[in-house]
Amino acid sequence: MKKKIVLIGANSSLAKQLIKKLKNTTQLLQLTRNNVDVVKSFEKLKKILNHFKPSIIVNCVGVTKFLECEKDPSNAYLVNSNFPIKLSEYTKGRNILLIHFSTEAVYEDGLKQLPNENTPPNPSTIYGNSKYIADMALLRAENTLIIRLPTLVGPTQDHQIINKILKKLNLGQKVFVSKDIYSTPINTVDFSNFFLKDIIFKKTFYKKKIIHLCSKKRLSTYQIIKKIVNEKEVIQRIIPVSENFFKNKFVKPKKLGLKSIYKKCTRIFKYE
Ligand SMILES: NC(=O)c1ccc[n+]([C@@H]2O[C@H](COP(=O)([O-])OP(=O)(O)OC[C@H]3O[C@@H](n4cnc5c(N)ncnc54)[C@H](OP(=O)(O)O)[C@@H]3O)[C@@H](O)[C@H]2O)c1
Incomplete structure (x- = not known):
């Protein structure tokens, strides 16, 4: 019998990639905001879950842009903190695994050593803090797996920034790219394969509570783009600049990134 999985936030960018792997291999129920607004209609969501009886819930819902969270903290906390906590209360005693995604933004900017699963978080943004509150609660709950992700x-x-830059380059435009915003990026194609094989089917990490997925080395946005683009003519149109060049009102954390204590969670970053 195929595993019964409910994926909430099915229109999220990450979900779209995961769905490609899950849809033919599992019995998958995809829920978008059109099906249910998880903040306004949690009771409706509960009814759907009661009826479908999943063995796994994957939560891809989030307010994921730093600026959006700073502008509307109350919505950020409702979606990023309260909702996953309510989900974990729902799964309690029901033999359902809740898989939830967290972020490198739970850590402070500019840590000398990349943080691993044992490093205590210290967020500096509303986004990071709203995600961290859910992490803390889910760590104490039963049957939960938190997967922290980098860029x-x-x-x-x-x-997201990388695809936006690539789109402009494909249109023949010149682009200014940050050389001082860092992460330990992973490729979602590689991640979705890992997610299906190691997490869903082999259940390798079910008991770990929290894992970091990451590549080994911090790369700046400029370095990531340079790894993707090969043609000389296109490379000439990429101008490295400091993030300050963009004169954003909100100052983004510059040096994030993750490290993992698990070998399998340390991926090789390749663009496919
Ligand atoms: N993308 C990254 O680089 C990255 C990095 C680290 C961690 N993560 C984590 O990975 C997860 C997925 O991220 P993502 O980038 O794929 O997210 P995303 O593309 O920003 O999508 C978030 C989804 O949440 C939905 N949503 C928000 N509020 C909702 C509500 N009240 N009711 C129902 N749905 C609601 C949105 O619905 P609409 O489409 O209707 O707006 C959207 O589809 C998040 O937990 C994020 O923190 C992502």
Whole structure:
């Protein structure tokens, strides 16, 4: 019998990639905001879950942009903290595994050593703090697995910086790219394979409570782009600049990134 999985936040960029792997291999129920607003209608969500009876819930819902969280903290806390906590209360005693995604943004900016699963978080942004509150609660709950992620690069990550830059380059435009915003990026194609094989089927990490997925070395956005783009003519149109060049009102953390104590969670970053 195929595993019964509910994926909440099915329109999220990460979810779109995971769905490609899950849809033919599991009995998958995809829920978007159109099906249920998880903040306004949690009771409706509970009814759907009671009816479907999943063995796994994957939560891809989030307010994921730093600026959006700073502008509307109350929504950020409702979606990023309260909702996963309510989900973990729902799964309690029901023999359902809750898989939830967290972020490198729970750590402070500029740590000399990359933080691993045992490093205590210390967020400096509303986004990071709202995610950290859920992490703390889910760590204490039964049957939960938190997967902390760095910058994601992949075909479905269209609202993110790397794909936006690549789109401009494909249009023949010149682009200014940060040389001082760092992460330990992973490719979502590689991650979705790992997610299906190691997490869902082999259950390797079910008992670990929290894992970090990451590549080995911090790379700046500029370095990531240079790894993806080969043609000389295109490379000439990429101009490395400091993040300050963009004169954003909100100062983003510059040096994030993750490290893992598990060998399998340390991935090789390749663009496919
Ligand atoms: N992308 C990254 O680089 C990255 C890095 C680290 C961690 N993560 C974590 O990975 C997870 C997925 O991230 P993502 O980038 O794929 O997210 P995303 O593309 O920003 O999508 C978030 C989804 O949440 C949904 N949502 C927000 N509020 C909702 C509500 N009240 N009711 C129902 N749905 C709601 C949105 O629905 P609409 O489409 O209707 O707006 C959207 O589909 C998040 O937990 C994030 O923190 C992502």
